[in-house]
Amino acid sequence: MEQIGFFFNQTRCTGCYACIVACKDWHDIPAGPASWIKISAVEKGKFPDVYLGYLFTTCFHCGDPLCLKACPVQAITKGLEDGIVVVNTDSCIGGEECKFACLKACPYKVPQFGTESNPKMQKCDLCKDRLAEGKMPICIAACPLRALDVAPLDQFMAKYGNMRKAEGFKYIKRVNPSIVFRPKD
């Protein structure tokens, strides 16, 4: 299995939100609490010695995804060849039914739910359909700063080193999130 993962260059991200909106447009997600990508501002220090970095968060298609184990109906699977973690919306029984088990299990709070009653879980699927056609995931193609990339994780580690940490991000070895960073110090 060649795990596909993200590279996020935190030194380039200006928090412009193009990735979030591109993702919502491409996957037809309405405005509302469900967003497959979150951008958060990490602010530290006191005027005038201030730090700001932005953090890109999405499903990290973990090497050992806790959501997959928590789902009572096995609606979440991990690709045998690419390691992409997907939820089968037809199999999903809805968050109210299972008391949002996957969301409770995920240390990064990735699973998303819309405002409909008993909402099905939704999340980043690494734009599997686009990858199958040789296209980059929509967020990678959208980023005006070219701060994002997707490739086999091994390639990123060879190129950027085993940089698993970033400002605002907690690297949880146990779940092995598939992301390499260039952190902003």
Place this chain on the structure above:
Amino acid sequence: MKQSNEKVVYTTCASHCGGTCVLKCYVKAGVLTRIETDDGKEAQLRACAKGRAYRQRVYHPDRLLFPMKRVGKRGEGKFERITWDEALDTVAGELIRVRDTYGPASILYLWRAADMHQINNSNPFHKLLTLAGGYTGLWGIASFQGGISASEAQYGTRTTDNARDDLLNSRLIILWGWNPANTITGTNTSWYLAQAREAGSRVIAVDPRHTDTAAIFADEWIPIRPGTDAAMLIAMAYVMIDKNLQDRAFLDRYTIGFEKFKDSVLGLKDGEAKTPSWAEQITGVPASTIENLAVEYVTTKPAALMTGIAPGRTAYGEQYHRAAMTLAAMTGNVGIHGGSAGARAWESSQWYPFKMKFPRSRTSKGVHKADLPDFILKGKAGGYPADPKLAVILNTNYANQDLNTNKVVQGLMALEFIVVQEQFMTATAKFADILFPTTTFLERNDIDQGVGTAFYGYVNKVIEPLGECKSHLEIARELAVRMGIADFGDESEDELLRQEVAGTEIPDYEEFKTKGIYRIKLDEPYVAFKKQIEDPDNNPFPTPSGKIEIYSSKWATCNNPKLPPVPTYIETWESRNDPLSAKYPLQLITTHFKRRVHAQFDNVPWLRELEEQAILINSIDAQVRGINKGDKVKVFNARGMVIITAAVTERILPGVVDMPEGAWSEQDENGVDWGGNPNALTRNQPSPIGSYPFNTCLVEVEKL
């Protein structure tokens, strides 16, 4: 990725942000389904969040879809639907009536730029109204009037900026009041900054805020008080002169008036040397920081002083621009790779090397837009050239975006007739007597151009106009028919666009239309004034003297002590020292919000949900007022009051608050604005040269 029955149309989004970005639109059964961006070779012209959200804008349920006429009182926003025939007949009738009763000078044409297009812009109505007998022009470019006028005085032209990819040649980049990470100002500008930084350029940001641009790209942030930028720049000149570091050969060869400027800087005229200590008192920037920056700028070559236009939007903003250009000359960074003429970090129409002539505003004629309320209310009795009776308003959310909303409203209420062309029921649309619903750029064809990068964009019609919406050209043409104007012209949009392209660099119209982009091939990044520097004898600057006028002969003839011929720091009204500051101690700036383009996109759900409109206030100022993050606060001065959420932060200079411009007004019955629009507070007093002082305003903030 195409589904069957799905076609792809490339177009370009040229919103009023200076970006000209590719939108690859998927259309199924006449409906726009999804958007991608440039997927060609690098450097791709990638769209921002606003461009990506356009589907929600074009199909917004609040789009104006049919003409309307006012019922009830003007400004209430109560309308009823009418036919195009009735709408056009009414407007044509009113234009004729007012012209014949009061004369054409009583007609106002109030427009700004909106989308930066070639055909569907202010020109169709300009042509219509001119053929019909004329109108009183209104001038003053809100974005950068000070920058333009200063540039024309010093360089003889407003075309002064190097191309953005030239930043890769800079060893030092100074971002002065410039925030392209949020404001765009040319597709890929931030990306070039990122690359320059990664290649080893040193970047320094001077700004009252720790902007996203400063945070991500700058090695050093220098906080500065709003309205004091000229003082810091002039003190930097003092340092260079004191240490004899200025480029004397450059100054001798290419400039006039440096000696007069030097005398002023050394205090030979007014007895006050413009030292870093002098500037520290004014700017709040430590004298040592000013000295270090001056030395660094004059000894690091090439260096690009990127002169953001926000500091020019102050009470004497043109002085900031003059001082910045003068430093660019003193350091010898004009007309070289990696340098910058220091005029304006923005380059729009007529930018060399485009062969196509793009529309530019007709300058300095008629009445300044900031004086418009006064002009309407007083007319000839107030010394103005006419008594306005009728206004045609398009491509502008004037009632939302102009200084001093309450004054603006007074003016609009006094007119006999107002017609507004709009996409939404904006604050301005509410004042219409007749509303024309108009198309977005996705519903029509046009051409635009890159800002800071040499390419043309084709605007391809992606979908049919919604409802009964018509384009600028269509509406003006139909009015011309009703007004009996025979020579308006009946060429189609396509014919006009083909005419535009003929004789330019673009060899194949059809290919340009299909691809949506034509890139002009240049051997190297474009550098402004390269010829003037390399071969000055044959390429003088277009000034009266043929040189860079540090002493401006044009401004000298004005004999205005507030418009001195050499760059001079002049303290603004509503500065910290203004007696008003006892009541209103905080300096308000009104910056650009990253999820909007001015007032556009404020109603788009995907964008609204990204960040809340809020006033940025330093934690020190918040604490003494008992304000916590997320509290509702009232922001007020003698001109008005705004209720808004507080965003408490470390990323702004204490004593300064920032209420981003463009939020849609929501005035209650007492005139208090709950929408977060800062123009309830700003003062409609232009600078001596016509700058809009959106960033000169004192306020107080209290917990609600």
